[in-house]
Amino acid sequence: MRTTYANAVDSMVLDAVALVDDLVSQALLASASDLHLEPGAGGLAVRLRLDGVLNTIDHIPASIADNVIARLKVMGELLTYRTDIPQEGSFSFKGLGDLKHDVRLAVFPTIHGERAVLRFFCDDGQPRSIDNLGLSEATVASLKNASEQTSGLILVTGPAGAGKSTTLYALARHMLDATPGRSIVSLEDPVEQRVEGLTQIQVQPFGELNYARAMRSLLRQDVEVLFVGEIRDAESAHIVIEAALTGHLVLSTLHSGDPAETIARLIEMGIAPYQLTSTLRLINSQRLLRKTCPDCCGQGCECCFATGYKYRTACGQAAVMNDHLRQAIIDHTPTGNLRTLVNENHPSLQECAMHLVQMKQTTTDEVRRVLGTDDGSGRTDTE
Ligand SMILES: [Zn+2]
Known part of the structure; x- marks a missing residue:
């Protein structure tokens, strides 16, 4: 199994920028249609929609949660200083083989901080014939x-x-x-x-x-x-x-x-x-x-x-x-x-x-x- 984000952050291997890049790459690699970052008391739950079903795959500790959301908001050109309103944006992400993917980002304030949902527009792996x-x-x-x-x-x-x-x-x-x-x-x-x-x-x-x-x-x-x-x-x-x-x-x-x-x-x-x-x-x-x-x-x-x-x-x-x-x-x-x-x-x-x-x-x-x-x-x- 790969290292979890909790371990990686503890050992200071990952900062927010690297972590977000890793998250998005993982999601694209798995052909996920959506990536959810859902805030709770202990940080962010990382969930991927795979073949139509949401699966919790990891957890981001509270110590870095705000930075992760802030990094995403920078990428989506959202107002980073506003954490009290829903916002929507989009960005282009370079995945494997320099393939460009369009990503739509939506953030929403909750009692535990902002929740972010990323939607990917790419080949969903569905057959064509x-x-x-x-x-x-x-x-x-x-x-x-x-x-x-x-x-x-x-x-x-x-x-x-x-x-x-x-x-x-x-x-x-x-x-x-x-x-x-x-x-x-x-x-x-x-x-x-x-x-x-x-x-x-x-x-x-x-x-x-x-x-x-x-x-x-x-x-x-x-x-x-x-x-x-x-x-x-x-x-x-x-x-x-x-x-x-x-x-x-x-x-x-x-x-x-x-x-x-x-x-x-x-x-x-x-x-x-x-x-x-x-x-x-x-x-x-x-x-x-x-x-x-x-x-x-x-x-x-x-x-x-x-x-x-x-x-x-x-x-x-x-x-x-x-x-x-x-x-x-x-x-x-x-x-x-x-x-x-x-x-x-x-x-x-x-x-x-x-x-x-x-x-x-x-x-x-x-x-x-x-x-x-x-x-x-x-x-x-x-x-
Ligand atoms: Zn399997």
Whole structure:
């Protein structure tokens, strides 16, 4: 194990500047998405968000805590003499191989001093190809098939942090490869990955160029395929459906549990059952599960910060529109019965997850953390 910051500071090996450089390098090396420095009575707890989960990895003694926060504030060009207000900034950090990383810094006053959170914008280690996300072969085949159609609606759903946009980006890459020559535009907030060949537009949900306005204008611009970052409200749901009904292929995401719940939510938003049945091609509801660390097989090692996990895999249930589902939607079938019908035709999220456990890709603990106990709904409380 490496020397802890407490030992290093005691033996005067590290000053605040060196310690901050070391902290940020460690976090980048571990492919963390965030680094938290959380003040308590005895100093700062150092926590890394690895594969979506916060892990406490070290502790910075109180004697140097203020200097560490002050050093970060200098780097982020914040007001060092103000310790009583929240502040936000950013800086560029040179990591391994002189690779530059953009870091966003936010500090917030607490009763034990300032709390700092750093967010890293770099390659998150997620796979880029639709074949490598961890989705089952059947799901990938359904997604590819739907994406090669000329019109209709494809939805990727799940809670926040379920890898929905990673799946859409992977699908966009597949479409650019498999069916070149189409006019493909994406509306995003924010643009998370740059995709060669895709026209990407940054929308401002609360500004002038919001989803609804951007979509309306684009429909007059001879666009064939439209990626819409998220269906947030009834207005964007209606425009998405309208686009799909008028000969466009639309791909989007929705914050909802499983395919049956997705259908129920769209109907709650005022979409008529006949509009759904004539546009919807596929709903892929997914989650991300942490993978068992390949270096220690889950025992915990230095490489996985003793968590036993490294990297993540997607796990999804793809419901394809067919005659049974179409009739059930037209008949206003209750969500529970709709769910039973979908599960009869497509392995449920729980079943897909347990398959990954059998393949030793992940653990039952991880499945429980992400999917909760099995009530059949595929709902989850972890956000
Ligand atoms: Zn390990």
